Amino acid sequence: xxxxxxxxxxxxxxxxxxxxxxxxxxxxxxxxxxxxxxxxxxxxxxxxxxxxxxxxxxxxxxxxxxxxxxxxxxxxxxxxxxxxxxxxxxxxxxxxxxxxxxxxxxxxxxxxxxxxxxxxxxxxxxxxxxxxxxxxxxxxxxxxx
Amino acid sequence: xxxxxxxxxxxxxxxxxxxxxxxxxxxxxxxxxxxxxxxxxxxxxxxxxxxxxxxxxxxxxxxxxxxxxxxxxxxxxxxxxxxxxxxxxxxxxxxxxxxxxxxxxxxxxxxxxxxxxxxxxxxxxxxxxxxxxxxxxxxxxxxxxxxx
Numbered sequence: 001x002x003x004x005x006x007x008x009x010x011x012x013x014x015x016x017x018x019x020x021x022x023x024x025x026x027x028x029x030x031x032x033x034x035x036x037x038x039x040x041x042x043x044x045x046x047x048x049x050x051x052x053x054x055x056x057x058x059x060x061x062x063x064x065x066x067x068x069x070x071x072x073x074x075x076x077x078x079x080x081x082x083x084x085x086x087x088x089x090x091x092x093x094x095x096x097x098x099x100x101x102x103x104x105x106x107x108x109x110x111x112x113x114x115x116x117x118x119x120x121x122x123x124x125x126x127x128x129x130x131x132x133x134x135x136x137x138x139x140x141x142x143x144x145x
Numbered sequence: 146x147x148x149x150x151x152x153x154x155x156x157x158x159x160x161x162x163x164x165x166x167x168x169x170x171x172x173x174x175x176x177x178x179x180x181x182x183x184x185x186x187x188x189x190x191x192x193x194x195x196x197x198x199x200x201x202x203x204x205x206x207x208x209x210x211x212x213x214x215x216x217x218x219x220x221x222x223x224x225x226x227x228x229x230x231x232x233x234x235x236x237x238x239x240x241x242x243x244x245x246x247x248x249x250x251x252x253x254x255x256x257x258x259x260x261x262x263x264x265x266x267x268x269x270x271x272x273x274x275x276x277x278x279x280x281x282x283x284x285x286x287x288x289x290x291x292x293x
Binding site for chain 1: 164165166168169170171173176178181183184186187188189190191195196213215244264267268271272275276
């Protein structure tokens with residue numbers, strides 16, 4: 001879990017193998033910046049390029065199968081992303097940041113058959129979910145205040 | 146003309162499409178897990194289940210991509226096989242839709258099921274997204290539509 005199960009945390013312990021957020025490759029930056037610096041920049045990109053854009057123009061995502069993130073979900077997602085960014089050291093950024101299709105947002109990382117996600121719901125509440133071999137092995141509330 | 150098959154049971158060898166827009170991020174070929182489980186997560190409108198479209202009802206995949214398409218967007222079709230969906234316990238029901246022929250709902254992935262047991266819904270969506278999508282067609286579009 002991101003802040004609970006030290007040692008198995010994909011979102012806290014391991015560097016990201018790749019990013020879908022358009023973030024600069026770590027190798028190119030590693031000589032001048034610490035890993036934490038890079039993670040901080042990548043979280044900022046998540047905020048600026050995804051969350052803020054979705055909050056400004058939610059209709060850009062709307063489809064019959066996709067209800068765009070609500071204002072409450074965006075606010076909670078930004079708050080969580082800022083907390084992850086500002087932690088010391090900064091937490092690894094998610095490999096995928098997507099709308100959940102029902103008014104929420106999901107941050108997700110994975111490695112092998114395991115994955116972790118923070119599901120931010122349309123009402124602004126959030127949960128941490130850990131998956132192994134397609135099975136939910138943990139689901140707990142994630143603080144958003 | 147493709148067959149009109151409203152109400153006809155879905156055969157195991159039938160191909161079904163799940164339609165996703167490029168803006169959703171639910172399909173990202175740059176990732177080692179290119180298909181997000183969220184592509185199969187029901188929303189509050191999915192009272193009977195998420196929507197799939199029968200390939201046999203259309204002359205081409207591109208025609209499926211056009212269903213309800215919005216301007217300046219592209220669409221992908223996640224290709225599924227009815228028999229493999231059944232192998233993981235999925236139930237498919239032909240359900241007429243004003244949007245077009247060949248509409249099928251995946252009943253296990255409905256808003257009601259999500260409220261009842263969201264872990265079960267998540268697990269089935271994970272299985273389908275990561276193991277059962279046979280192919281991805283597209284992108285299709287953008288299409289010339291008046292509504293954006």
